[in-house]
Amino acid sequence: xxxxxxxxxxxxxxxxxxxxxxxxxxxxxxxxxxxxxxxxxxxxxxxxxxxxxxxxxxxxxxxxxxxxxxxxxxxxxxxxxxxxxxxxxxxxxxxxxxxxxxxxxxxxxxxxxxxxxxxxxxxxxxxxxx
Amino acid sequence: xxxxxxxxxxxxxxxxxxxxxxxxxxxxxxxxxxxxxxxxxxxxxxxxxxxxxxxxxxxxxxxxxxxxxxxxxxxxxxxxxxxxxxxxxxxxxxxxxxxxxxxxxxxxxx
Numbered sequence: 001x002x003x004x005x006x007x008x009x010x011x012x013x014x015x016x017x018x019x020x021x022x023x024x025x026x027x028x029x030x031x032x033x034x035x036x037x038x039x040x041x042x043x044x045x046x047x048x049x050x051x052x053x054x055x056x057x058x059x060x061x062x063x064x065x066x067x068x069x070x071x072x073x074x075x076x077x078x079x080x081x082x083x084x085x086x087x088x089x090x091x092x093x094x095x096x097x098x099x100x101x102x103x104x105x106x107x108x109x110x111x112x113x114x115x116x117x118x119x120x121x122x123x124x125x126x127x128x129x130x
Numbered sequence: 131x132x133x134x135x136x137x138x139x140x141x142x143x144x145x146x147x148x149x150x151x152x153x154x155x156x157x158x159x160x161x162x163x164x165x166x167x168x169x170x171x172x173x174x175x176x177x178x179x180x181x182x183x184x185x186x187x188x189x190x191x192x193x194x195x196x197x198x199x200x201x202x203x204x205x206x207x208x209x210x211x212x213x214x215x216x217x218x219x220x221x222x223x224x225x226x227x228x229x230x231x232x233x234x235x236x237x238x239x240x
Contacts, residue, residue: 105163
């Protein structure tokens with residue numbers, strides 16, 4: 001593949017990956033798995049580097065700059081911004097969960113013990129509406 | 131809310147397996163319920179406005195909110211009829227969702 005084509009492919013892959021992440025979040029509130037977008041951005045940066053290797057022109061160099069920048073930004077996003085620090089969960093497999101009571105959307109109190117002996121429960125802790 | 135999407139696809143299977151899904155967040159319930167109704171997922175939303183329960187279970191991400199407020203650490207916990215934990219996932223990354231098939235397998239095994 002010629003250097004300009006490699007550079008164009010790298011740019012398309014980089015920007016397409018960022019677009020896919022944003023689009024998936026907007027449409028389904030579901031993030032693209034980090035391994036996928038980091039892999040795609042890494043591959044794009046490698047393509048751009050190959051393009052620079054073949055011909056050092058403004059197109060190849062800027063394609064490399066853009067794809068490398070996006071790769072670094074995505075790495076920071078995933079490994080720093082999205083990281084959840086270790087907490088010490090007081091919940092462990094094989095142990096009972098301490099009972100609690102909270103109110104549901106209709107304002108009714110709901111206790112974990114309401115389900116004791118009746119139903120399995122899937123508890124989902126999430127950060128909220130965003 | 132995004133975190134609930136992973137299980138969204140299997141809500142019906144979880145219900146068919148006899149399980150109740152309790153979704154806990156510091157958000158006011160009305161917003162969450164509106165959103166769930168919009169997504170047609172059957173969660174029972176419980177508000178832990180001041181994170182009392184979240185904190186008691188050791189599931190607080192300190193200063194993890196958009197404005198530096200404390201938020202829950204994303205977690206999914208499968209509890210059997212005796213109130214004992216049978217499966218749990220405590221996220222290390224906000225983007226990570228529980229594997230819906232694993233959750234379903236854990237519930238069906240009860």
